[in-house]
Amino acid sequence: MAPPPLDILLAAPRGFCAGVDRAVQIVERALARFGAPVYVRHEIVHNRFVVEGLRRRGAVFVEELDEIPDRTRPVVFSAHGVPKSVPETAERLGLFSLDATCPLVTKVHRAAESHHERGRHVLLIGHTGHPEVIGTMGQLPEGAVTLVTSVEDVARITPPDGPLAYTTQTTLSVDDTAAIVAALEARFPDIAGPHRQDICYATTNRQEAVKAVAPRVQAMIVVGAPNSSNSQRLREVAEREGCRAVLLQRAADIDWADFEGVDRLGITAGASAPEILVEEMIEAFAARREVRVETVVTAEETVVFNLPKGLRDPAPDAAREE
Template identity: 50%
Template sequence: MQVILAQPRGFCAGVVRAIEIVDRALIKHGAPVYVRHEIVHNKHVVETLKKKGARFVEELDEVPGGAVTIFSAHGVARTVVAEARERQLHAIDATCPLVIKVHTQGRQYAAAGRKVILIGHAGHPEVEGTMGQIPGNVILVQNEAEVETLDIPADAPVAYVTQTTLSVDDTRNIIAALHRRFTDLVGPDTRDICYATQNRQSAVRELSTHVDVILVIGATNSSNSNRLREIGAESGVPSYLIADGSELDPAWVRDARVIGITAGASAPEEMVEDVIAALRRLGPVEVSTMAGREEHAEFRLPAELADPKLASRQARDTDNDSNAQLADTRQAETQA
């Protein structure tokens, strides 16, 4: 069978940075270090870090006083930051810089007197963190229908921000509905949306024109991975979300001549290799990579972890210079 790998796929710069923060914190401070929520939504990443000495908790009251505590890439509410300070925890923020940019935009809109609407998925940790970072009553909108039910005057000053794991395509119709609903509406430029999300979704749409089946590698609680599977299905191609090769059902690919593989932004490349290995157990496999965008964005680490001597083996093996300067979001999108 022929296998075509999507390009780009897998880890984005924000995920690489978050994992590197945990690795370097373990090297500098020793085990254990505590991580509030999964650092990224991938069980293999989490289990690997657990073996190194990371302990994952959902609330800060599970962390001993004064312990090294890392906030996940999804971001946290201001109340969480305040609680960490009150308990004198050694807090290190691994929030993705693109998520931080959404927080900043939202606070600026609120400070200007605008009602802030967040486009996102209820219950997602990034959404909870963003709503807790913006002053005032932020309103969550998940679809066009909810826009019509908003109890806000049509001429009220309104602004919107979006969850970073939603692409331009995901939010386009909701933003259009907001523009129809409100006469004084502002929001971020579409170029400010997470480039990694958009690139991976665009790659899946292109991949779907060449394959009979799509396998998306990622976690079931990963918003961006689930969306990749949905896009494949929407394109008319049977698409399946799996964590690794052990979850591959041979029946999915039995009659397929060409199989497409992609991976969510929090899925490591070794899981892609694991799925390919599972396919090889079913028969001969020829692997190629689809032409696509190459991403070169790199995000600066927190100052206390920037010493190159703290570089993890994973970072060295992937030739990732995690000590690079924080890329401007628009420059990163252009490079990608």
């Protein structure tokens, strides 16, 4: 007896955000313009499929700049941002660098610097050891930032006397962060915050889409990497809505026993997961069952970030003049 049809609800928005798309384009265009190898400090984005694809085209990933043997080659800084010491080191070593930091992460960096210049100690809401957190803390002198990871941390921290400000990692859970901010404002009523939340539009939109899909399905797949903060938050959001959720990198990772008896399945993807991996998931289920796909749209995204000047296409007029 054939299994019943499987209804797949696709969350939208999902997958690549403007910051990730820009970062990947920077590496691709650097390879096209300068040839291989192009060095990349840290994973350009947290997705093995993307990283391996760029590696096959000539990108070489390193953790530190002193690992680069040929200093005539370009080096790209990842989308997560880097401490100030990294571009300073690149300049000292004579490296030509391209900064793929997401502009929304750069905005957090500038806000932290502004608070510091105004004499405020900065409380950074984020996850210990995440590259974005390391990069943001590295914008200011040591000791100028205190990391806050949870509501419980708010009661434990002992910031220096004087004015305070907070900022946040861009890929956090919207709900968790709101709780931490509320706790900070309760303990430190005069704390300064951002004019608008630092959690990026794409993180917020993807979490809202999951909230719309999760109550309608029996299980949800989040396509993404285990070291991707925004992907892990999507899984947590689905679970908070009462839905069983798993984080998978590829269709080959599917444990089919987990989906026995599931007739309504949700699928989303973290901001660093390309759409081809979502299609791969759907095809894997379609090979076993009749699938009916519905897209649940909760927001339209039109944000596009400019590439660095050295990598942009020439303007049409300039092209004609040539």
